[in-house]
Amino acid sequence: MTQELSDIVFLSLFYWGLSVLMLRIIIHERRQRLYLISVGYLVLSVGVGLGVAMKWLLAASLLFMVLSMLVTLWILLKQSRQCIRDLKTMHEEEKHAEHSQKEETPHGK
Known part of the structure; x- marks a missing residue:
């Protein structure tokens, strides 16, 4: 294998790994549209990675x-x-909850 080809294979595996990581993040976040985009992207990455490995x-x-x-x-x-x-x-909701709690607390005992 030439140096160029091994670099290309390494890069394609690197991007394939990134796509797997994205899938894990997106599945965890349950965002369906991005999930479908990532599945298509993963399939293309694997296909091109195999093509590179076979010198195509x-x-x-x-x-x-x-x-x-x-x-x-x-x-x-x-x-x-x-x-x-x-x-x-979340920060705005937390501020609102703190403000509401302060209003409910009696002043000067």
Whole structure:
């Protein structure tokens, strides 16, 4: 195996591992639309990884790896934005609960 081919195989396995990690995160979060996107992405990653391992489509696999990196970043960015929104909502609810609790507490015993 040449150095280029082994690098390509390593990168495709790396992105395949990232896609598995994304699947675990998305299944845990129960977001169905992103789950379906990730399943399709995982299937494509495995197909291209096998193609690279069998010395097929080297140029196409490089292009696919760039695209898969962009998809990975897009999905992770989308998930992180959702997590930030959820954290802000929780923080607002906590503030509201503390404010309500202070109003119910009698002042000056």
